[in-house]
Amino acid sequence: MHHSRLLRRLLRKGRCQFWRRNQKAAILQLPLDILVLITDNLALHDKFLLSHTCKALRQVLLQEWDIELPQLSFEHQIGFWVGLAYTLPSRWVCLKCCKLHPIDTSDVPAAFMLIKYGAVRTVPCSLESSRGIEVEQYSVQHYHIQLALKLSRLGNVYQQYLAALMQTFTHTRTKYSLTPPLTEFYAAEPRIINRRFILREEWKISNNTNTALPLFPDQLGCSIPVCPHMRITMGGLVGSRNWKESSINVIVHWCNIMSPHEGSILLKEVTLLEDSIELAYESPGQWIFNSCLHCSTDLAVMISTDERKATIRAWHDFGIEGSPLDASWKAHVRDENRANWLYVGPYVDYTHGSIRELWSEHVSHGTGTSHAKLRSIFTKLIDGWSEV
Ligand SMILES: [Zn+2]
Ligand SMILES: [Zn+2]
Structure with a gap:
């Protein structure tokens, strides 16, 4: 509301009198018109919080929250709840319900499938704000990230829950491996570095038998969902590439929304x-080493010298505290609304390799490993474009 209208309303209702009686705090010693001028420039969630500090400020702000909030656009309503959640340790923003939900300290990435499908479910909505690509039992949701960043910032509440959110998850599949008799190992390790939520994932595929086996067999095959844009689905290396190529060919030749060059x-x-x-x-x-062009994810791959073990590592930067509508989060999420899974979204601007370096600086403080840097595939890719 424009401050002159508010002032008129205050004067009409005699609130200036009330105001003069309550000038004890420094902020309340400001002339009313100056204070209104200041509060007019506050974000809505800040006005809400300010209006709940004392009667005098409630009278100054005089917002009718129940009426005004539903009139906002969805984006602005989410922005309002995100602003509130920033200060409330036990609340997180639900994109589906467009409101705050209370914290549930049993809800961690490693237990998400249990929370979602099991009897321990406490969230009264079928919200899923994961990346939508996970095949492991570990599924980090947007609100896990936000709660971890917030509790880490606050430092004095729900610290046990914070530790549970940040716990490393490991899982080994042998008997039920997708590529028997190979062994598949998966690890997810979250860390907060410079107030950013960084997740390192690792997949190891091992051949512990005496026979020579392909680590990425064409039949059956394993699923390696590094990010929505770098994924090996069923069918091994050759099958995955062939499937993507034929899907793109269909789009180019039948859907007419992409030129052969773009394809x-x-x-x-x-x-x-x-x-x-x-x-x-x-x-x-x-x-x-490599990096995704459409989300902030660095990648490293190594095949052992005896070719019996493949190691794939990914470092994801999920950014600082923010909204589930932020582009920095949405870049990491598979867009299920798109009919075509090959929609990759816009290019993301970040320094390739910087997330991996940030991680290793933080973890080892320069003790380093003997990673031999080959020429970046990304550089090759850029070079290759000019030849297409
Ligand atoms: Zn909800
Ligand atoms: Zn990506």
Whole structure:
């Protein structure tokens, strides 16, 4: 509300009198018109919080929250709740219900499937704000990230829950491996570095038998969902690449929404993981580094010198505290509303390799590993574009 209208209302209702009687706190010693001028520039959630500090300020702000809030756009309503949740340790913003939900200290990434499908569910909505690509039992949700960042910032509440949110998760599959008799190991390790939520994931596929087996067999195969844009689905390296190529060909030749040139660029972008693994096979024992073009995710791949073990690591930067509507979060989430899964979204601007370096600086403080840096595949990719 414009402050002159508010002033008129205050004067009409005699609130100036009330105001003069309550000038004890420093802020209340300001002339009323100056204070109104200041509060007019506050974000809505800040006005809400200010109006709940004392009767005098409630009278000054005089917002009718129940009426005004539903009239806002969805984005502004979410922004309001995000602003409130920032200061409330035990609340998080639900995108589906467009309101705050209370904290549930049993709800951690490693237990999300139990929370979602099991009897321990406490959230009264079927919200899922994960990345939508997870095949493991570990599923980090947007509100896990936000709660972890907030509790870490506050430092004095729900610290046990914070520790549970930040716990490393590991899982080994042997008997039920997707690629028997290979062993699949998965680990997810979250960390808060410089107030950013960074997640490192690792997949290890091992052949512990005496026979020579392909680590990424064409039949059955394993699923490696590094990010929505770098994923190996069923069918191994060759099958995954062929499937993506034929899907893009269908789009180019039948849907008429992409030129052959754009199709070939897209194919390169969505097969960076396949490229990285193939390059790693050419240089066993060496790390191959790469980065996603559409979300802030660094990648490293190594095939052991005896070619019996493949290690794939990913470092994701989920950013600072924010809204589930922020582009920085949405870039990490598979867009299920798009009919075409190959919609990759806009390019994301970040320094490739910086998330991995930030992680290793934080973890080892420069003790380092013997990673041999090969030429970035990304550089090759850029070079390749001009040849297409
Ligand atoms: Zn909800
Ligand atoms: Zn990505």
